[in-house]
Amino acid sequence: MSEEDGMDDWAAAMAEQADSEEEPGEEQGEGDDVRVAEFDELSDDAPITQEEKKKLDAILDIPVTISMEVGRSQISIRNLLQLNQGSVVELDRVAGEPLDVLVNGTLIAHGEVVVVNDKFGIRLTDVISQIERIKKLR
Numbered sequence: 001m002s003e004e005d006g007m008d009d010w011a012a013a014m015a016e017q018a019d020s021e022e023e024p025g026e027e028q029g030e031g032d033d034v035r036v037a038e039f040d041e042l043s044d045d046a047p048i049t050q051e052e053k054k055k056l057d058a059i060l061d062i063p064v065t066i067s068m069e070v071g072r073s074q075i076s077i078r079n080l081l082q083l084n085q086g087s088v089v090e091l092d093r094v095a096g097e098p099l100d101v102l103v104n105g106t107l108i109a110h111g112e113v114v115v116v117n118d119k120f121g122i123r124l125t126d127v128i129s130q131i132e133r134i135k136k137l138r
Contacts, residue, residue: 064103064104065103065104065105066101066102066103067101067102068099068100068101068102068111068113068122069099069100069101069102070091070093070099071091071092071093072091072092073089073090073091073092075089098110098111098112098125098126099111099112099113099122101122101124106133107128107133107136108127108128108133109124109125109126109127109128110124110125110126111123111124111125111126112125
């Protein structure tokens with residue numbers, strides 16, 4: 001089957017679905033009873049119960065990987081092999097732009113580089129809310 005045939009099947013299925021949604025007068029068959037799920041809105045002010053606190057305590061000591069991303073670049077393997085000491089790789093960010101703070105590969109904050117006692121660190125300037133992180137999972 002070619003890619004074009006696959007697209008035709010997809011278009012036909014979408015058209016069939018649109019037709020069935022436009023005809024409200026038709027009787028629905030058994031098993032077609034579909035209901036929309038209702039969920040409570042997430043809020044930051046909900047109190048934590050004792051049981052929830054015990055569950056949370058169980059996972060608080062699990063180690064995670066935190067990384068700071070200055071920027072990214074795509075280069076060919078040929079150019080990668082030609083890199084040596086003193087080479088410069090152009091990144092996709094401009095100077096002064098905030099760094100991304102990632103936990104297990106998920107963006108959780110933005111920040112800026114600081115130096116404290118001859119060690120690099122990061123000052124968080126913008127923390128992504130839990131609700132926004134959950135929305136990105138969808």
